[in-house]
Amino acid sequence: MTKVLKFGGASIQDVGSIKNVVSIIQSFKNQKLVVVFSAIANVTNMLEKVVYEFVKQDSNPLVTLNQIKELHHNILIDLFEKEHIIFDTVNNLFLEIEWVLEEEYNNEYSYNYDQIVSVGELLSTNILSAYLELNDFSNNLLDARDVFKTDNQYQSAKINWELTDKCIKEKIKDFPVVTQGFIGCTSENFTTTLGREGSDFTAAVLANILNAEKVIIWKDVEGVLNADPRFFSETQLIKQLSFTDAIELAYYGAKVIHPKTIQPLKEKKIPLHVRSFKDVNKSGTIINSEINNNKKPSYIVKENQVLISISDLDLSFIIEEHLSYIFMLLSKFNITINLMQNSAVSFSICVDNHNHKIPLLIEELSKKFSVYYNMDLNLYTIRYYDDESISKVISDKKIFLEQKSRNTVQFITS
């Protein structure tokens, strides 16, 4: 039965880590394997910077692009002989970005974003596929855009399941397969992306359609932890999680799994195994359909949040009509609410600080309402909270907003 392996950027950041990944993949030799890669570490962020500089036109995007080229080139010269065809392949991929940058900016931010940022995954998969070949691991490099058919909602494209199902079944016959996470293609053949960190979702969709035996996501942590080690000194590995708890944790911002990932796996009861690429002997976390009796607190932090409070200009009640207008704007800018709260005179939302969309949203809202906002906040979520876990989180912080339900408590703090 098919296994889907997914490697994120942190696992492929330099020659040493790439060799490690290759040896992990080789340990699955002779199995029906689909290997999904995201871009090399930090490349997506750097490509985002290129897009931003291109759009803003206040600095030269080619400077950043050259840094990305150099990063890839340094890896290539260590992995391949000078004559290897991969050098041409990589150059041609960079040319595609240069062509976009040569055009006048057409005001279609998200479209340009997808054409440029998707190249990160094309680069990494071409390099990894070639290097696997060089190490006697022959494989079929599949362009994910040939099978992941999406709508044209650039930057967060939704896949067309029916078409994608058909294409995957048609095109994936010979294993092992190497392919890109995160990217897809519209019916007009334009490249799309599925949303930041979308490669996990790609792996889950492939597993669902291929009826895979399991998905293994390889991370730089031991597995799913009960807290983010960047914020909490003591963390514990969660050995087993139910699909539902995994969805909840991911939804509140647990970085290990992308929120959309679990649903396609849950549907077909395909276990998701989260393992460490740094220590392959560790058993990691298994997410499967079994009920989870472990109700210990889990802590999740979302950084870089904006709290926007919207009230009527004359401080009258926020009525339904206003709410529907606000939601219409959020949907127009494709902004997800992380938390919302209503009071007599105002409606507050907490959202990720997306440097392009949020100023536009605030500008639009300000035409009709009085709008206050605070930037640089953190959203803390404790799932299965108790008194002790709450005091651990809020003891030294200023609280802007608090919300409690039976299993979950959330705080917006500075």
Ligand code: ASP
């Ligand atoms: N490379 C993309 C990102 O960093 C997709 C992914 O890593 O899953 O967002």
Ligand code: MG
């Ligand atoms: Mg990544």
